[in-house]
Amino acid sequence: MKYYILLLVTFISTFSCTQEKECLIAQNVSLDNFFGGKETLTLKNDSSFSFTSVPNNKSFGKGSIISGKYKLFNDTIYLKIKKLSTKIILAGDQIELLPLNAKIKILKNNLSIKNSYQFKIPKDFTVFTYTESLKNYFDYPVKATKISLHDFEKLESIIQKQISLNITKFRKHKSQSDYFKQCIFIINANNEKEVWLQGISKKSSLRNLGKTIS
Template sequence: MKIASVFFRIIIFLSFCKCQPTKKEKLNILEAEHISPYNEVNTSIKFYDDSTYTFNLFQKSSYYEKNEKYSGKYLLEKDTIKFIDRGFQFLTCRIAVINNGFVEFIGGSAPLKLKITESRIKDVYAINSLDSSYAFFTYHPNYYDFFSEKVKSYSLKKNDVLVINNLLELCIAENNNRITHNVNSYTKQCVAVTNANNEIEVIVYCNCKDNDEGFHYQIMTVKDGGDCHFSVKLNLIKGKYSQLYINGSA
């Protein structure tokens, strides 16, 4: 009887365990990262299907190593990620956007872009078959103060990029005594807005190509270097350029 009683208890225990629901694993719906080529600062973020996220920052130098971790909750509305509760604490911002293969954090203490490595979310502003020498940055007055009037951020379309390329070619051709490289020799960093007349204006930073992919992540500011570095303001509706600035030689 004792053996039968023990056996019966085991059966009851196993049946109870089987009836308990297993904890559902969180599913990654979006991952993005920036791995520094020099391993000095590496950042990554993961968004999960339960509306939570985790953010990791790893810093390394010859003197120390530091690993910071942040977590929180978010809401997804089309291409916009809204950080709720305390916001995105690392940069003290509340919004990020999905734009052309990157997650870009808006309005924080500093600009930040991370390249998307895995996604179950449609990138509604992705420009397919785009020349990889272009990089796009979302306008925010905290970072960019070169537009003189009240403007609104604008997401460039593929046809806009074709217009930009044509205007850059025109600019170079009309200033060939000062700019000696062709348009394909440069990386192009673009910040686009619409002005009070609903015209599309774009500031473009052009820098001679090298093997560094860092131009996708932040606007490059270079002193000297001659015509390997220039910036120009374009009006895509009027088909005109202005405010051409070419770096001086060292």
């Protein structure tokens, strides 16, 4: 997915945080020996942040670090590097970098900021918030929608039914839990909730589970 840096064009308010040095720590770890590595985002109570990336494969170098300042505005965190900024929101137990459409798991959070989801996203699901940067995933006009825990329960049921009906196609994958699932929830022109869904096999073979009306 393409990464866009957004200009900060709005007034930013101050933030509140505990007296601890780190307000938020989020981290992704991949054990893949070639492409994997560890990425860590840290927000501190002095308004500074750092993002470190350390590859497992040392032929790619020792890694990199990006640092700058951050500020809060309503439910959005803005990371500023010189005159440019990018924004992130809290989504369940993860943070979502909106321009990058990437997720990082939250390990610690003492920020006084509203979470986009008031429930814990079920295990194995990653949800990307629909924005204009994702419009190419759909061939017709759509808009963003709110989601609930019931949406995930229904989606799991639909996926499991499709696997059971096409057992030869899915081979060793007998359960929806055999996949990590990436989702974009939207509303289509018929006012139906629709989900773009990609399943990534836990058994090391990629398979797209397709698009589902829920």
